[in-house]
Amino acid sequence: MTRIAIASDHAAFDLKQRLAETLRGWGHDVLDLGPADDSRVDYPDFGYRLAEAIADGRAERGVVVCGSGIGISIAVNRHPACRCALVSDPYAAALAREHNDANVIAMGARLIGPDMAEACLQSFLAGEFAGGRHQGRVDKLGAPAFAKEPA
Template sequence: MRIAIASDHAAIDLKAELREWLIEQGHEVADLGPETTDSVDYPDFGYKLAAVVADGTAERGVALCGSGIGISMSVNRNPAVRCALVSEPLSASLAREHNDANCIAMGARLTGSDMAKACLAAFLETEFAGGRHQRRVDKLSNPEI
């Protein structure tokens, strides 16, 4: 799977660890930055991540910041992207199964490395259930439906 990953300065270490883990799992990973712990604005990286998921360059996205909150908000500004802020595997799985989330967000200051990997595994392994959930997901991108 083609996966894009981006963070702010607070999540550099977790981003690097998840990037390497994803590569070990056989995924193609595009690291959208940043590369250092110099202070950056999370919306810049959230918008960049959303753009590559929306245009199909990446099939899924991983957004990271200190809490996961700010970057998830910026990713969700793109109507073609559904980014779920998660902190444990069940919510990651349900985000895919019920909401067809194509991005996952986590907080590096709140979620440890092993838990982040478990969330990411659940997110990547779960398929969208479709059915009754599809019309709801359609409304996320088009509120007039």
């Protein structure tokens, strides 16, 4: 199965633990990048850790969670190897894979419950990149910022 990295901040520690166990139950190899408990931490540190794991090939996909999902998704997306989508429902998670070739999803522990988070995760992992008309757009995501004029 797929090697999946997972990370959170303190606000989403419990959700991270649950999602890691769910992933293991589905047969995935989980790389838990922390934190180890719910003590206060800064989400950028763990977002960057996960982004590095994707970039250096230690994981194929990633899951990050913080209170809202917003801050940690911004942290992950600062790395050019990552395309992190903030999702709150399974359809958004599927589209993140199909249209954007997202390799990481972010979710907000204070915004969605654990059952919805698992449904999003399942949809994300089942999805495949459609390529075709979406490929050129995804290629632009990896280009230097503002390098191309809008079409």
